[in-house]
Amino acid sequence: MKPRLVLSVLLLTAGFAAFSQQQQSRTAKEDHSAVDDKGLIKIAIMYPFAEGKTFNMAYYETKHMPMVAGLLGSSLVKYSIEKGLASGIPNQPMPYLAIGTFYVKSLAAYQAAIGPHREAIRADLANYTNVAPVILVSQVVR
Amino acid sequence: MKPRLVLSVLLLTAGFAAFSQQQQSRTAKEDHSAVDDKGLIKIAIMYPFAEGKTFNMAYYETKHMPMVAGLLGSSLVKYSIEKGLASGIPNQPMPYLAIGTFYVKSLAAYQAAIGPHREAIRADLANYTNVAPVILVSQVVR
Numbered sequence: 001m002k003p004r005l006v007l008s009v010l011l012l013t014a015g016f017a018a019f020s021q022q023q024q025s026r027t028a029k030e031d032h033s034a035v036d037d038k039g040l041i042k043i044a045i046m047y048p049f050a051e052g053k054t055f056n057m058a059y060y061e062t063k064h065m066p067m068v069a070g071l072l073g074s075s076l077v078k079y080s081i082e083k084g085l086a087s088g089i090p091n092q093p094m095p096y097l098a099i100g101t102f103y104v105k106s107l108a109a110y111q112a113a114i115g116p117h118r119e120a121i122r123a124d125l126a127n128y129t130n131v132a133p134v135i136l137v138s139q140v141v142r
Numbered sequence: 143m144k145p146r147l148v149l150s151v152l153l154l155t156a157g158f159a160a161f162s163q164q165q166q167s168r169t170a171k172e173d174h175s176a177v178d179d180k181g182l183i184k185i186a187i188m189y190p191f192a193e194g195k196t197f198n199m200a201y202y203e204t205k206h207m208p209m210v211a212g213l214l215g216s217s218l219v220k221y222s223i224e225k226g227l228a229s230g231i232p233n234q235p236m237p238y239l240a241i242g243t244f245y246v247k248s249l250a251a252y253q254a255a256i257g258p259h260r261e262a263i264r265a266d267l268a269n270y271t272n273v274a275p276v277i278l279v280s281q282v283v284r
Binding site for chain 1: 283
């Protein structure tokens with residue numbers, strides 16, 4: 001091949017690579033919107049606030065939630081942890097001290113993964129809280 | 143410039159563009175993980191389930207939440223809607239019929255945007271539910 005032909009081919013290749021990356025970049029950005037959680041099942045473990053109730057966020061974040069996430073394995077899409085700050089309604093108490101949420105594609109797969117370890121998970125609660133959690137299973141609409 | 147020099151410069155530029163897109167792509171992909179919500183403030187409007195309580199999800203999804211999101215404008219990072227399915231604890235009632243959540247960077251900016259419209263937002267509630275919501279302000283830890 002002549003040098004100029006080689007350079008033209010290289011240029012075309014580089015141009016295509018740039019275009020390809022741009023497409024990937026766009027797809028990844030669209031993934032960021034909340035819309036892409038649509039259809040996922042959420043299991044939210046909510047710890048109600050009340051006088052005398054305690055919650056060790058450091059233990060929850062570094063030990064408990066990673067342990068449960070590990071048990072869920074490939075059935076887990078992602079998980080989140082949030083710390084309660086206040087009620088959004090003036091003069092009302094903060095509803096929850098903390099919430100941990102698992103996002104899964106299938107509730108059945110979640111239950112199958114958790115089932116054999118339910119007692120171990122429950123026993124670990126005493127290591128970070130004296131609150132009996134409320135658990136909501138919901139589906140992401142948007 | 144000689145033709146070969148021009149081509150070399152073009153090649154270098156194309157190569158840099160490809161590299162640049164790759165970097166953007168990587169950043170966007172990292173944004174997708176739950177970890178990247180870290181630090182955001184969540185305002186979760188939670189509608190408790192009880193006998194006789196109703197919730198029109200279609201109205202909530204297509205009218206109410208887009209209206210509030212529009213009022214929040216640039217102070218809103220994203221919002222989500224979820225529909226309650228069940229309690230995660232056997233023999234307990236489902237805690238919430240539905241939850242709508244706004245993710246913002248600043249609670250003060252959220253309050254400033256919502257403040258002037260609080261009555262209009264409250265008045266719209268009767269169009270989709272007879273439930274008095276509970277509101278949790280929290281911070282994403284992970």
